[in-house]
Amino acid sequence: MSKTSDRIRAIRFDIAVMRHMPRFRAAICKEKNRFIDAQMEYYKRIGKLSDTLEQEHAQRLEAIYRENYKRIMKTAVSAAPGTISGIKASDIREVKYSIHESALFEWFTTQGGARVKRTARVTANDVRKLVSEAFQAGEPETDVIRAGLRAKGLSAWRANTIARTETHNAAAFASRYTAETIAADAGLTLEKKWQPTLDERTRPAHMAMATSDYIGIDAPFIVDGEELDYPGDPSGSPENVINCRCVELRQVKRDYL
Secondary structure: OOHHHHHHHHHHHHHHHHOOHHHHHHHHHHHHHHHHHHHHHHHHHHOOOOHHHHHHHHHHHHHHHHHHHHHHHHHHHHHHHHHEEOOOHHHHOOOOHHHHHHHHHHHHHHHHHHHHHHHHHHHHHHHHHHHHHHHHOOOOHHHHHHHHHOOHHHHHHHHHHHHHHHHHHHHHHHHHHHHHHHHHHHOOOEEEEEEOOOOOOOOHHHHHHHHOOOEEOOOOEEEOOEEEOOOOOOOOOHHHHOOOOOEEEEEEOOOOO
């Protein structure tokens, strides 16, 4: 498989899954701002911030994450066969809906739930930090509330980073899950390759992976000195994971081709 063909396959997969990102981003931003407005209204009436509103925010975010993960993973499962070279139509058979459901359950159980809590905690901390700083500075109540509302200025930026990273990581997980299921069903052994997005936004360590070859499916990628199972691997450092746009490609092990 040529490097040009690898790049085209990666681009097609990225386009397919990342079209869901804007909707995810808008929903996160809207909920963050709704929570901030509710907290400031509560502060006007009671003079403190509400733990109950924080819990409600986490619940609303969980619904948003679940809805978007489901949409992203359904697309990723359908697009995953296009990331594998050297397979026949008979090897793929039908990518069943049950794969999508299983991938979604495993992702949310092992990763997604914790990510929801982290996002909710960040929003709450943004509000508390700004309100606390204004209150400790002895500013009048109107300025304290205004300081809290400044947290809304962070919402769009945070929502963009979160939605891009979560869309990519959930899709990468679902794609790997699907590829492994297809290989197991067909009795095939796969190899994998890290395919970066080749533009000026790609971090140097990821760009360097463009010259790498296929390796065993269970072998780690070494990216900037760190072992990663696939692009967006949740065990990776923020420097290697956040805003990553790379794609894992696979091929049937060359002994089988």
